[in-house]
Amino acid sequence: TTLLEINHVSKQFGNDTKALSDISFSVNEGEFVSIIGPSGAGKSTLLRCINRMIDASNGEIIFDNSNVLNLKKKQLKMVRTKIGMIFQHYNLVNRLSVIENTLHGNLGKKSTLAGVLGLYSQEEKEQAVEILSVLGLQEHMYKRADQLSGGQKQRVGIARALIQNPRMMLCDEPIASLDPNSAKVIMDHLQNISSKMGITVLVNLHQVDVALKYSDKIIGINSGQVVYNGSPNNITKED
Numbered sequence: 664t665t666l667l668e669i670n671h672v673s674k675q676f677g678n679d680t681k682a683l684s685d686i687s688f689s690v691n692e693g694e695f696v697s698i699i700g701p702s703g704a705g706k707s708t709l710l711r712c713i714n715r716m717i718d719a720s721n722g723e724i725i726f727d728n729s730n731v732l733n734l735k736k737k738q739l740k741m742v743r744t745k746i747g748m749i750f751q752h753y754n755l756v757n758r759l760s761v762i763e764n765t766l767h768g769n770l771g772k773k774s775t776l777a778g779v780l781g782l783y784s785q786e787e788k789e790q791a792v793e794i795l796s797v798l799g800l801q802e803h804m805y806k807r808a809d810q811l812s813g814g815q816k817q818r819v820g821i822a823r824a825l826i827q828n829p830r831m832m833l834c835d836e837p838i839a840s841l842d843p844n845s846a847k848v849i850m851d852h853l854q855n856i857s858s859k860m861g862i863t864v865l866v867n868l869h870q871v872d873v874a875l876k877y878s879d880k881i882i883g884i885n886s887g888q889v890v891y892n893g894s895p896n897n898i899t900k901e902d
């Protein structure tokens with residue numbers, strides 16, 4: 664079944680930058696889909712349109728049967744909890760610990776940052792510990808985020824997304840700042856998230872070889888247009 668459907672989406676910045684023009688494709692429940700394309704192709708703009716960090720200029724974005732472009736503030740907030748975001752630069756709060764970052768995500772309770780752990784129930788904390796263990800971070804739970812390697816930081820990013828119990832993960836260049844070994848660890852975790860947890864993964868990558876290795880489906884984007892939509896097995900050099 665289809666979880667996400669992008670229909671004729673365009674995005675114009677100002678008068679002359681057409682970042683996306685007439686993008687259409689769909690993503691199935693549990694599928695691992697990579698969006699590939701050169702720098703400036705529009706990959707990041709597309710992901711930001713999907714969770715409405717920015718507004719598409721035209722088209723429809725149907726997620727879980729509702730058009731996110733029409734959602735009012737409250738409904739949008741609900742939908743966003745179902746979409747976990749992963750960023751190239753992790754976007755952690757440096758002076759919080761790993762477990763605090765996990766619990767107190769971007770969508771977390773509003774408060775001062777002091778005493779974050781006190782805001783959460785025992786059950787929520789246990790869930791965080793469980794997710795951090797799956798990601799191999801149990802030994803680092805009480806370290807500050809800025810004490811971690813890049814690969815560790817990105818695993819915290821994944822933990823913070825997973826604790827929302829999302830239907831889909833949107834990952835914007837999750838391995839672009841990592842060495843190849845750390846990148847493999849992250850990609851393997853994302854693969855498990857899709858294949859074992861059944862969470863849909865939509866990931867922007869500029870490394871074509873990595874995309875080919877992990878994806879069920881590849882969306883190739885160039886100059887804001889879809890130039891490939893299909894299996895990683897049928898892709899050719901010309902694509």
Ligand code: ADP
Pocket residue numbers: 676677680681682700701702703704705706707708709
């Ligand atoms: P990619 O993620 O594939 O590298 P982007 O989505 O970041 O590509 O960018 C696509 C195009 O949109 C580029 O030409 C970029 O300069 C432009 N763009 C992206 N964000 C903005 C913005 N906030 N304002 C104006 N132009 C933008």
Ligand code: ADP
Pocket residue numbers: 809810811812813814815841842845
């Ligand atoms: P990665 O393994 O993701 O490439 P780095 O190259 O950034 O990460 O880090 C390599 C090692 O340096 C890691 O083991 C990490 O624990 C340590 N490290 C990185 N940044 C810091 C920091 N700010 N403070 C302490 N140790 C750090």
